[in-house]
Amino acid sequence: MGSVAPTEAEVRVLDAAEELFYARGLQAVGMDAIRGASGVSLKRLYQLFPSKDVLVEAYLRRRDERWRAALASHAEALPAGRERVLAVFDWLERWFAEDGFRGCAFVNSFGELGGVSPAVAEAARAHKDAFRRYLGGLVTEAGAPAPLGGQIALLAEGAIVTAAVSGDPGAARTAREAASVLLAPYFACEPR
Amino acid sequence: MGSVAPTEAEVRVLDAAEELFYARGLQAVGMDAIRGASGVSLKRLYQLFPSKDVLVEAYLRRRDERWRAALASHAEALPAGRERVLAVFDWLERWFAEDGFRGCAFVNSFGELGGVSPAVAEAARAHKDAFRRYLGGLVTEAGAPAPLGGQIALLAEGAIVTAAVSGDPGAARTAREAASVLLAPYFACEPR
DNA sequence: CCACGTGGAGAACGAACGTTCTCCACCGTG
């Protein structure tokens, strides 16, 4: 599964692609815009990514890895348990408040091309699956029953889409409170 | 706010637009495809909807009205109260299991064009707002505190996006169970 | 100096698409 070390031009292209695709959508961004934003010539761009589809898939792959790594690194600053589960929602809230937040890149891509591109649909499915499994792990390692992971994942998904469409980062806090209630029976006597 | 009675051609165009836009996305469907599916000539199509943007907005407007009316008509078959709130998730489950279900048309449209078309972003915002307010009404008329409406709305949103991306209608049941737990404290002694 | 490969800038090409225009068949009225 190893990618070789990416060249600097590759990084610049992927950075530009991520910024533009996420902000404006996949189809609204042309290869020319990516060339302009990355400063990489069209010829080199097509050497690195032989078609736009390939670039879109690379964008989604890198975004998936980075997003989940950032979440994990935030959650794992806390000891396993209830607090670590709830920390997910704190991380979401910070994300929602970032400039240019526009929801989940995978949900957006799925909405745009999921009906027409199996590769995009599959990337979204895999990302959401990994997220759900990760959350499930947090929940069971906290000592709560596994099915609760699915419920808490639903709250997180709902918060992401609601924060995106309504523009209100507070959805994260609402979700956190609901998750806290769902978790409560398994941590009966601990405070907060 | 009255629209005049729609002509038969208008209905045929909107039916075709809804089917195609929902299944494939907004930008992936050309005016020619809508003309073909509706059997209405291009000239007439442009008389009825002077541009694709206008047609997209009409599609979203009609879909919003119909979707919320269908939900309301299902929920209101039950008496106000806890059951009526939970009935929302039963209705969602049936929707998820329909052929061609591909998530929320507004979330999909927002993902595709929300970053680039204020009209689409606003349509999605308004739809989600109305849904949240409706659910809030169900919750408070059941005697539960209003903030619970927001939590339950998050579960519903999460179920919709999860069912769409993963293809599993069971997300509705997971959400229903979580909602039932959140509701429980306010209906302490009733069964099921 | 020359041959040569590399890479950049941007023109060019072909397809798709939104929108408009042309042409014609059809229909009701004098």
Added chain:
DNA sequence: CACGGTGGAGAACGTTCGTTCTCCACGTGG
């Protein structure tokens, strides 16, 4: 029959975009 208006089929137009091609400047090895 002449005539005008309506609407359909689909060609045409202009633009955008993914992709490829042309041209040239530059640096390297003989």
